[in-house]
Amino acid sequence: NAGVTQTPKFRILKIGQSMTLQCTQDMNHNYMYWYRQDPGMGLKLIYYSVGAGITDKGEVPNGYNVSRSTTEDFPLRLELAAPSQTSVYFCASTGTGSRGDTQYFGPGTRLTVL
Amino acid sequence: QQQVKQSPQSLIVQKGGISIINCAYENTAFDYFPWYQQFPGKGPALLIAIRPDVSEKKEGRFTISFNKSAKQFSLHIMDSQPGDSATYFCAASLDSWGKLQFGAGTQVVVTP
Numbered sequence A: 001n002a003g004v005t006q007t008p009k010f011r012i013l014k015i016g017q018s019m020t021l022q023c024t025q026d027m028n029h030n031y032m033y034w035y036r037q038d039p040g041m042g043l044k045l046i047y048y049s050v051g052a053g054i055t056d057k058g059e060v061p062n063g064y065n066v067s068r069s070t071t072e073d074f075p076l077r078l079e080l081a082a083p084s085q086t087s088v089y090f091c092a093s094t095g096t097g098s099r100g101d102t103q104y105f106g107p108g109t110r111l112t113v114l
Numbered sequence B: 001q002q003q004v005k006q007s008p009q010s011l012i013v014q015k016g017g018i019s020i021i022n023c024a025y026e027n028t029a030f031d032y033f034p035w036y037q038q039f040p041g042k043g044p045a046l047l048i049a050i051r052p053d054v055s056e057k058k059e060g061r062f063t064i065s066f067n068k069s070a071k072q073f074s075l076h077i078m079d080s081q082p083g084d085s086a087t088y089f090c091a092a093s094l095d096s097w098g099k100l101q102f103g104a105g106t107q108v109v110v111t112p
Helices: none
Strands: A004-007 A010-013 A019-025 A031-038 A042-051 A054-057 A064-066 A076-078 A087-094 A109-113 B004-007 B010-014 B019-025 B033-038 B045-050 B056-059 B062-067 B072-077 B086-092 B106-111
Touching (some): A004 A087, B004 B086, B019 B086, B045 B072, B072 B086
Parallel strands (some): A010 A109, B010 B106
Antiparallel strands (some): A031 A042, A064 A076, B033 B045
């Protein structure tokens, strides 16, 4: 049981390039989330999904897109990378989404946009 | 704006001492308050959580104190150990989608 896995671990992008951050969970969780973590700012929710085919915006969605075609996978797409997207990105999942249900986080992807 | 305000940004405590981290919130609709622990290079992991119908919750050396009228809650780490050195985040949730509002984090360093 690997939990939540994320790839790649590190990536450097040039301004204007695109990339997809991969997230997979093997716990059969319906709810999945993407957060970004900036120094001194905590974690901010980018997008979330309550099941395959259902996604919605979080607090800071601009510049990102998501899709959820399967229960296991929740990729995050950056279309035109900007320096402001330099951050550490975490994917998380939880079973029911109800309050009290633990969110399990992946190890993160450190992205630098130059 | 930051809906959950956390302080201090960092603290240093000696082994065996008590670490105290405070959080304050504005939205009275929040009804679930977890604390997450994060080690360098790792994702956050749930440490302990509380609902507003109780004033205190204790798990081992970790205690959450909750003051509903003041809209504040705090994490106390008793008998702090070097292995507790990590960044701690408070958070709050108010809906059934599990969305969390995080504080800015507190870096705790426990010296031997």
